[in-house]
Amino acid sequence: WVLMATGRSPTNIAVIKYWGKRDEALILPVNDSISVTLDPDHLSATTTVAVSPSFPSDRMWLNGKEISLSGGRFQSCLREIRKRACEFEDEKKGIKIKKEDWENLHVHIASYNNFPTAAGLASSAAGFACLVFTLGKVMNVKEDYGELSSIARQGSGSACRSLYGGFVKWCMGKKDDGSDSLAVQLADETHWNDLVIIIAVVSSKQKETSSTSGMRDTVETSPLLQYRAQTVVPSRVLKMEEAIKNRDFDSFAKLTCADSNQFHAVCLDTSPPIFYMNDTSHRIISLVEKWNHSQGTPQVAYTFDAGPNAVLIAPNRKTAALLLQKLLYYFPPQDKNLSSYLVGDKSIL
Ligand code: DP6
16 A cells, blocks of 8 residues: 655745754754745645555655655654654555554655746755655644644754744744744734735856855854844844734835845854855845835835845835836846746735
């Protein structure tokens, strides 16, 4: 017999960034973070897990190509899910699996990203969230999403926030074993459904410094990181929660832009400095800042992760259309500064 389950998880974009670990093995962060989960139709991972007594080993295929499962992060997720697996019975198919049987049953996993191949956008958040969710489904795990998020966290920190739609907070937690470092939903996908997210793809190349090694260098060398994690982020998180609750775009946009800029300042404060943004990224920031300043209130928010691509958040479709017009004017397609645009609508998360 073969038992199968399929799941789909979208990626998420942090508006208060996670950068820096206090425990590398368990992936415990130095500060809380807040994100918005994207619409799964645009950027998501779809994973099918099959279990069968005839599988001699665990195997995985990513976008059709077999990949190695020897990495510690994958093994942590699989181990944590196996620990929580429950008895399963399907009389019609003649399947009966006792709790202790799961230890000896192997999995075959096939995962696909629907990210446009040229987008060069991070996929580990959606990938690990989906992997943990689907493994949990096939192994009859009864734990809630909070518990699953703390397992996904051990695959990739930002993955814990992709277990929920809408606005999500990753609470850093205090315990050494990481059991209180998990994601909670601040507001569901219907709460602020006018927001429109546009990703301007500046470069589809793989980033030069991975998040994992970048944040390790930052923790070791940046004096600014401590100030950010201990003094700035705690109060910023409270303000952001308030802005989300009240759908206050003005505060939301100011906090989002400020946090992106401080994250990149911390990267610059790292030795050797890490440059994730490029000239085109900087020009996009100027364009938005000038526009926002000329109107007296923020029209659009920008945020950049560990790469040069801009994530732009507009309060509604009308402003999003204006933004696209401006981007096309300042970055004409023939100049090839921007390779493509992805338009996501938070309302259909
Ligand atoms: C800049 O979650 O990719 O996107 O935990 O080492 O896998 P690891 O790092 P990862 O880092 C994401 C960093 C970020 C900010 C964020 O998503 O909060």
